[in-house]
Amino acid sequence: MEPSAHVDTFARDSLPPQDQWPVLLLDHADTAYPPRLNCATELLDRAIDAGHGERPAIWSDVDGAPHATTYRELNALVNRSAHVLVDEMGLRPGNRLLLRGPNTLQMAVAFLAALKAGLVVVPTMPLLRAKELKQIIDKARISAALCDVRLTEELARCREAGEHHCATLTQVFTFHDDAPDALEVLAASKPDHFDACDTAADDVCLIAFTSGTTGAPKGCMHFHRDVLAMCDLFPRHILKPTPDDVFCGTPPLAFTFGLGGLLCFPLRAGASTVLLEKLTPESLLHTIERFKASIVFTAPTFYRQMAPLIGRFDVSSLKKTVSAGEALPASTRALWRDASGIEMIDGIGGTEMIHIFISSAGAEVRDQAIGRAVPGYVVQAVDDAMQPVPPGTLGKLAVRGPTGCRYLSDPRQQNFVRDGWNLPGDAVVIDEDGYVFYQARADDMIVSAGYNISGPEVESVLMKHEAVAECGVIGVPDETRGQIVKAFVVLNPGFIGDDALTAELQAFVKRNVAPYKYPRLVTFLAALPRTETGKLKRFALRAL
Structure with missing residues (x-):
């Protein structure tokens, strides 16, 4: 590894042993980075060098009207804020900084300023409570936080005596605030130039905690070069944005899906992005209309809910829509x-x-498939012995590329990485052309009377029925069959969840897929349990 710029070496010291790392493919032309780089400098200063200084970078809603912050203005805000981090907060390269805020200009500024200063950013979802924040703060040994003033209550509990007390957290500064010691107020008097920390390409700059769909959250450690790699592969080869594109969407910046799609991708392309809080399917369509957005990132549930509303809005600017975060039903x-x-x-x-490694767009899309390996990545389906399975055969997804899993001090590293391959935990079929057909999470494959049944496939069929708004399908224990299929269904208005509808839904599934896949049990719910990023909590369904 390149000599680190970090004075505080906790992050590098906490990387897994190198023999537990995945094999990293660093020879792709798009990811041949110099040994020293700062990703915030590459995203901002290089965009200005390329002539984008006066172009919009981030769009906000100010008093009900669209407001653009240009690349030059954004860079000045970031540089001034970086001075505050170093001068007022006394932070040094390698210190972990917890960030807490919704998708706003101020959150983006704080993120980029921390990267420029050589800090390790630990972003957190706005809805996390003190108990969850404590897990993150303790594990990453965080001493300082920047928090949207409207979200300080739970973080304050981490500084009080009691079960959620965090001994390492010694200072919290606010933003989106007009107090004398708020980030924006302090930054206003700072110079708009800042000498970015001379970080190594393999210095840790981000600890992204998983959303906890599979248990205790895990801290995923990413380097400066990883942030650029996510910008230079999927967007460049699949999304193909231009400087005229306007991005928008719903995933939080604290979620790497949102960090890439709503901040880093547009900046790398010299494009612009709309950062707004608390979007609904209707207000997202309104946002597309108002800001003339051309690229949208959100989860499958939002697309399903937007579809019947779209005719009420002028979305003629919209050209590309990206779905990720959970399986996209056909x-x-x-x-x-x-x-x-x-x-x-x-x-x-x-x-x-860090971001998307399998995808396809346009004419490359194949029915029922997610896509193929994004250039720079290699994927295969393997058996339990890590041997490749023949094309068309069910196996566990294995992937290699320029990015990969490096958990923060976590024994689960050895579960995710085997024989140099990352194992995301997905059961897939890969055809002879390299197209990947998602079946389920490997742990969520339902084995009933010897048949392998994909929960997402049954969900996709159920959602074609007019009564079904959304659903989740799991396997539950059964003495005779080992497991049987159980569906949890949220109904559209006007439908009643009774025995008659249960029988109708079961018959509907039998008519559309192999009859052995039908849900033998159906439970009607008012809402499905989801994470803040929109993922279905299947473990919560199993607990029900």
Whole structure:
């Protein structure tokens, strides 16, 4: 590894042993980075050098009207804020900085300023409570935090005596605030030039904690070069943005899906992005209309809910829509295509890999498939002995590329990385052309009377029924069959969850897929349990 710029070496010291790392493919032309780089400098200063200084970088809603912050203005805000981090907060390269805020200009500024100063950013979802924040703060040994003033309550509990007390957290500064010691107020008097920390390309700059769908969250450690790699592969080869594109969407910046799609990708392309809080399907469509957005990132559930509303809005600017975060049902892809005329760009990514590594767009899309390996990555389906399985055979997804899993001091590293391959935990079929067909999470494959049944496939069929708003399918124990299929269903208005509808849904599934896949049990719910990033909590369904 390159000599670190970090004075505080906790992050590098906490990397897994190198023999537990995945094999990293660093010879791709798009990711041949110099040994020393700062990703914030590459995203901002290089954009200005390329002539984008006066172009919009971030769009906000100010008093009900769109407001653009240019690249030059954004860089000045970032540089002034970086001075505050170093001068007032006394932070030094390698210190971990917890960030807490919704998708706003101020959150983006804080993120980029921390990267420029050589800090290790630990972003957190706005809805996390003190108990969850304590897990993150203690594990990453965080001493300082920047927090949107509206979200300080739970963080304050981490500084009080009691079960959620965090001994390492010694200072919290606020932003989106007009107090004398708020980040923006202090930054206003600072110079707009800042000498970025001379970080190594393999210095840790981000610890992204998983959303906890599979238990205790894991800290995924990413380097400065990883942030650029996520910008230079999926966007360059699949999304193909231009400086005229306007990005928008719903994933939080604290989620790597949002960090890439709503901040880093647009900046790397010299494009602009809309950062707004608390979007609903209706207000996201309104945002596309108001800001003339051309690229949208959100989860499958949002696309399904936007489809019947789209005719009420002028979304003629919209050209590309990206779905990730959870499996995209074929029925949702078709519903969105029929409503918008746009073929969805689906993708598999993950916090461990930082972003999307399997996808296809346009004419490359194949029915029922997620796509192929993004250039720079290699994927295969393997058996339990890590041997490749023949094309068309069910196996566990294995992936290599320029990014990969490096957990922060976590024994689960050895579960995710085997024989140099990352194992995201997905059961897939890969055909002879390299197209990947997602079946389920490997742990969520339902084995009933010897049959392998994909929960997402059953979900996709159920969602074609007019009564079904959304659903989740799991396997539950059964003495005779080992497991049987159980569906949890949220109904559209006007439908009643009774025995008659249960029988109708079961018959509907039998008519559309092999009859052995039908849900033998159906439970009607008012809402499905989801994480803040929109992922279905299947473990919560199993607990029900």
